[in-house]
Amino acid sequence: MIPVDYYIALSAILFVIGTLGVLIRRNPLIIFMSIELMLNAANLAFVAFASVHESFSGQIFAFFVIAVAAAEVAVGLALIVQIFRTKKSINIDELNSLKG
Amino acid sequence: MSADLIVFLVLSLVAIASALGMLFSRNSVYAALFLVLNFVTVGVFYLLLGAPFIAMSQITVYAGAIMVLFLFVIMLLGTDELAPSKALPAQKWLAGLLAFILAVESIYLVFSRAQINASVTSPDASLNTMDSLRKMALELFNLYLLPFEVTSVLLLVAMVGAIVLSKPEKAEQAS
Numbered sequence: 021m022i023p024v025d026y027y028i029a030l031s032a033i034l035f036v037i038g039t040l041g042v043l044i045r046r047n048p049l050i051i052f053m054s055i056e057l058m059l060n061a062a063n064l065a066f067v068a069f070a071s072v073h074e075s076f077s078g079q080i081f082a083f084f085v086i087a088v089a090a091a092e093v094a095v096g097l098a099l100i101v102q103i104f105r106t107k108k109s110i111n112i113d114e115l116n117s118l119k120g
Numbered sequence: 121m122s123a124d125l126i127v128f129l130v131l132s133l134v135a136i137a138s139a140l141g142m143l144f145s146r147n148s149v150y151a152a153l154f155l156v157l158n159f160v161t162v163g164v165f166y167l168l169l170g171a172p173f174i175a176m177s178q179i180t181v182y183a184g185a186i187m188v189l190f191l192f193v194i195m196l197l198g199t200d201e202l203a204p205s206k207a208l209p210a211q212k213w214l215a216g217l218l219a220f221i222l223a224v225e226s227i228y229l230v231f232s233r234a235q236i237n238a239s240v241t242s243p244d245a246s247l248n249t250m251d252s253l254r255k256m257a258l259e260l261f262n263l264y265l266l267p268f269e270v271t272s273v274l275l276l277v278a279m280v281g282a283i284v285l286s287k288p289e290k291a292e293q294a295s
Contacts, residue, residue: 021122021124021239021240021241021242022124022125022128022168022239022240023234023238023239023240024238024239024240025230025231025234025238026128026132027165027169027240028230029227029230029231030132030135030136030165032223032226032227032230033136033223033227034135034136034139034158035226036219036222036223036226037136037139037140037143038139039219039222040143040215040216040219041142041143043211043215043218043219044143044211044212044215044216045143047148049148049151049190049193049194049197050142050148050151052190053142053151053152053155053190054142054143056155056182056186057139057142057155057158060158060159060162060182063162063174063178064162064165064166067165067166067169067171067174068169068240070169070171071169071170071171071240072238072239072240076255076256076259076260077259077263077264079171079173079174079256080256080259080260080264082171082174083173083174083177083260084264084267084268084271086174086177086178086181086182087181087271087274087275088271088274089181089182089186090181090185090186090275090278091274091275091277091278092278093186093189093190094189094278094279094281094282095278095281095282095285097189097190097193097282098281098282098285098286099285100193100197101193101196101197101285101286102285102286104197110197
């Protein structure tokens with residue numbers, strides 16, 4: 021018997037680590053991985069609540085989040101590759117104009 | 121201290137350590153491998169929570185497909201170290217402070233409204249049968265049929281978008 025709050029606290033900690041990664045890292049790939057970590061933390065909270073309330077809705081939402089994350093990664097990585105081709109750099113500080 | 125709690129604490133230690141490893145490793149490949157470890161740990165958490173189907177999709181989609189994609193792009197772009205930023209010198213400390221405040225705040229909120237009697241019972245064998253999976257599938261394809269179809273369209277759009285974005289720019293010169 022584990023209180024559900026432990027799971028939610030763990031999810032919050034993972035989310036904060038993801039936020040910190042978005043804020044302090046300069047490599048867009050790592051920033052992207054941090055976003056995945058944050059999505060994962062939200063999923064953990066969904067599944068924890070689904071398990072407490074004995075309903076499948078939370079699990080199904082987690083499933084949808086996984087599918088949307090897959091779509092997001094495909095488009096985002098294509099964008100990063102394209103930015104690298106144009107700018108010859110992926111440092112986030114040099115990507116400050118929308119012009120190609 | 122029950123066996124469940126010990127498993128939970130050890131696993132959460134692994135999850136937090138691998139997330140921190142991803143955050144602070146200098147090499148992007150190491151960061152990606154730390155993230156794979158984190159995803160697998162979260163998959164084991166799903167098993168503990170009695171969600172075997174989500175656990176398996178977590179392992180195949182996240183730790184499998186998504187991270188392989190990440191590793192491909194890392195190999196493509198090179199793993200060279202980026203020079204530290206000069207734009208905002210205080211950014212790291214400010215970000216650390218803000219993240220600390222966010223962590224304290226969220227954990228305070230979680231435990232100030234603690235539901236003492238809401239606890240996760242360890243899953244029994246009945247959750248790993250076909251019957252449990254059938255119940256979830258019935259809910260997915262009855263109540264959530266429209267979101268399911270929208271997700272499939274979204275995946276198609278993402279696929280086309282990724283192909284269009286990564287196409288070489290020959291089409292522009294021809295037109």
